[in-house]
Amino acid sequence: MELMDIDDMYIRKILSTDGLITEVDSQRRKQPSRCVTACLGLLCAVLLAGNVAQFIYYEIISRLSADPTQANYTVQGDSLQSRYDASTLDRKQLEATLTNLTKEKETLHQSYNSLTAERDDFKNSFNNLKNEREQLQANYSSLQTVSITLRANTDQLQSSYSSLKRSQNQLQRSYNTLSTTKSQLQISYSSLSKDKDQLQSSYTSLLRVKEQLHQSYNSLTAERDDFKNSFNNLKNEREQLQANYSSLQTVSITLRANTDQLQSSYSSLKRSQNQLQRSYNTLSTTKNQLQISYSSLSKDKDQLQSSYNSLLRVKEQLQTHYSSLAAVKDQLGKEIATLRGPCQTDWRRFGDSCYIVSTVKKNWESSRQNCIAWRAELVIINSLIEQEFVNGLIDSILYAWIGLSLKEGTWKWVDGTPVTSTFWQDGQPNSYLGNQDCGQTVQKASGAGEWNDVRCYFGKNWVCEK
Numbered sequence: 001m002e003l004m005d006i007d008d009m010y011i012r013k014i015l016s017t018d019g020l021i022t023e024v025d026s027q028r029r030k031q032p033s034r035c036v037t038a039c040l041g042l043l044c045a046v047l048l049a050g051n052v053a054q055f056i057y058y059e060i061i062s063r064l065s066a067d068p069t070q071a072n073y074t075v076q077g078d079s080l081q082s083r084y085d086a087s088t089l090d091r092k093q094l095e096a097t098l099t100n101l102t103k104e105k106e107t108l109h110q111s112y113n114s115l116t117a118e119r120d121d122f123k124n125s126f127n128n129l130k131n132e133r134e135q136l137q138a139n140y141s142s143l144q145t146v147s148i149t150l151r152a153n154t155d156q157l158q159s160s161y162s163s164l165k166r167s168q169n170q171l172q173r174s175y176n177t178l179s180t181t182k183s184q185l186q187i188s189y190s191s192l193s194k195d196k197d198q199l200q201s202s203y204t205s206l207l208r209v210k211e212q213l214h215q216s217y218n219s220l221t222a223e224r225d226d227f228k229n230s231f232n233n234l235k236n237e238r239e240q241l242q243a244n245y246s247s248l249q250t251v252s253i254t255l256r257a258n259t260d261q262l263q264s265s266y267s268s269l270k271r272s273q274n275q276l277q278r279s280y281n282t283l284s285t286t287k288n289q290l291q292i293s294y295s296s297l298s299k300d301k302d303q304l305q306s307s308y309n310s311l312l313r314v315k316e317q318l319q320t321h322y323s324s325l326a327a328v329k330d331q332l333g334k335e336i337a338t339l340r341g342p343c344q345t346d347w348r349r350f351g352d353s354c355y356i357v358s359t360v361k362k363n364w365e366s367s368r369q370n371c372i373a374w375r376a377e378l379v380i381i382n383s384l385i386e387q388e389f390v391n392g393l394i395d396s397i398l399y400a401w402i403g404l405s406l407k408e409g410t411w412k413w414v415d416g417t418p419v420t421s422t423f424w425q426d427g428q429p430n431s432y433l434g435n436q437d438c439g440q441t442v443q444k445a446s447g448a449g450e451w452n453d454v455r456c457y458f459g460k461n462w463v464c465e466k
Contacts, residue, residue, distance in 0.1 A: 036136055037105045039143040044098040046150040048091060053157030055087050056164055077175055080168075195336060196352070199329050203382075206322045207420065213315050217308070224304050231297050238290050245283050248276050326383070350389045355379065357394055358461045364438040367401045367462035368414065376466035378403030380413045381441075384448055387423050390441060390463055391449030401462035404439030404451070411439070422451070429453035 115122070115129075122129075255262075255269050262269065336352045343354035354376075362370065368378050380403050381387050394400045403414035411419045411429070429436065431453060438456040441449050441463075 035140050036143075037108070039140065039147070040101050040105065041098070042147060043143060043150075044094065044101060046147065046154065048094040048098075050150060050153055050157065051090055051094065052087055053154070053161060055083070055090070057157060057160045074175065074178060076171065080171075192336070192352075195332075199332070202325060202329070206318075206325065209318055210315075210322070213311065213318065216311060217315075220304060220308055220311070224301065227297055227300060227304075231294065234290055234293060238287060241283055241286060245280060248279060252276050330385070348393065350386065353465050355390070355393055356464050357397065357400065358464075361459035361461055363459060364401050364405070364456040364462075367460070368403070371462070371464035374464055374466070376464040378414050379463040379465040380415065380417075381421070381423070383421060384423075387421075387441075388448040391443055391447070393463065394441070394443050394449075394461070397461050398443055399440050399460050400443075401460050402439055402441050402451070403465075405456070406437040406453070423448060425450040425452050 115125075252273060255272065330351060332352075343349045347354040347356045349355075356374075356376075358367070358370070371377050378401060379390060381390060390400075390402070404411060404419065405414070406412075406429075413419065423441075425442065428451065429439075431437075436453040436455055438454060439451055440454055440460060441451055443449055
């Protein structure tokens with residue numbers, strides 16, 4: 001027999017002996033406390049079930065009944081998920097409430113133990129405990145009534161939940177079908193992306209070769225300019241020496257004319273003449289050396305010109321090879337387009353891409369977002385034939401946005417690649433009046449059309465590519 005049972009028996013024995021409480025009253029007093037604890041736990045569980053069921057019924061079934069023909073099951077699934085998260089949050093709050101009630105129950109139990117420890121004062125507080133017993137009895141009756149009502153609501157909600165479960169199963173089957181279709185489309189997209197990356201890699205390699213040849217040409221041009229500057233400097237020095245010699249020659253003639261008058265200084269003039277002769281000899285030697293240097297520089301220039309011509313021929317050969325590869329790329333693009341099948345309705349195929357022109361006007365950023373929503377991007381023009389195709393595509397529109405914008409002082413496409421082939425109008429881009437950071441194509445009745453830069457907030461039609 002536990003300590004609490006002994007204490008209870010002792011209390012009942014004392015109270016029964018004193019005639020203050022009977023055995024039946026003691027049993028009745030103990031039962032409400034336990035019943036209240038059990039009822040509080042039951043009430044919390046029933047409230048939790050009721051809230052969840054009401055949420056499911058009013059938030060989901062009512063929406064399904066209001067629009068039973070909804071076709072976008074994916075959007076409904078997201079909505080159900082968000083509402084389920086809200087219901088989970090409510091359930092956690094109810095669990096927290098249940099935890100608090102459990103703590104209150106433990107507090108009541110501790111109070112009961114304290115009352116047991118203070119059994120000597122029980123006679124003075126018996127009347128208060130009796131009133132509390134009656135109040136608890138009334139609360140128990142009220143809770144029992146609420147429990148019956150909640151039980152009826154639970155049965156009704158259970159029926160609603162069964163109906164919702166059937167609807168959920170149907171939605172799940174539809175979702176599985178859409179997931180399978182999405183996976184197949186993703187596989188096709190990955191395959192096409194690999195083909196595009198291979199073609200882009202070939203183009204990038206050819207572009208690097210072209211840049212290396214251009215750098216070599218610039219280096220040779222700089223060396224030629226250095227040699228030309230050195231030659232000009234030597235030529236200027238020779239002319240200066242020639243001027244000095246002419247000046248000295250003039251002095252010599254003047255001295256020679258005054259020889260008769262300056263007989264006393266003849267010896268001195270003779271020495272001066274000899275010195276001038278030596279200077280002349282020195283200048284002649286310098287002139288010969290300059291002539292030799294000039295001949296050497298001419299030979300170097302001829303060699304550099306020969307090297308430049310050779311590099312130019314190599315560049316032309318590479319350009320021809322690049323054109324051939326570009327033609328092969330276009331042919332492969334056409335074959336890929338044939339394998340892919342036709343474009344969607346209102347889209348037009350060119351090469352391995354599909355294009356569409358908008359029927360409304362928006363600013364550059366909104367136009368790009370619209371293309372992204374169509375799983376496409378503003379058009380990126382990489383060749384003259386593609387520019388000609390886009391120009392023909394917008395034959396009824398004067399201006400259209402393309403995927404070209406100014407980033408940190410450099411014109412780039414929307415995928416971050418630099419612009420290689422350009423079709424700017426004369427004098428463009430000029431950022432007239434400032435902040436002209438977006439590119440548009442201008443339709444031309446003849447030719448391939450041209451580009452110019454405009455402000456990005458203007459409303460214009462646009463061309464998407466995917």
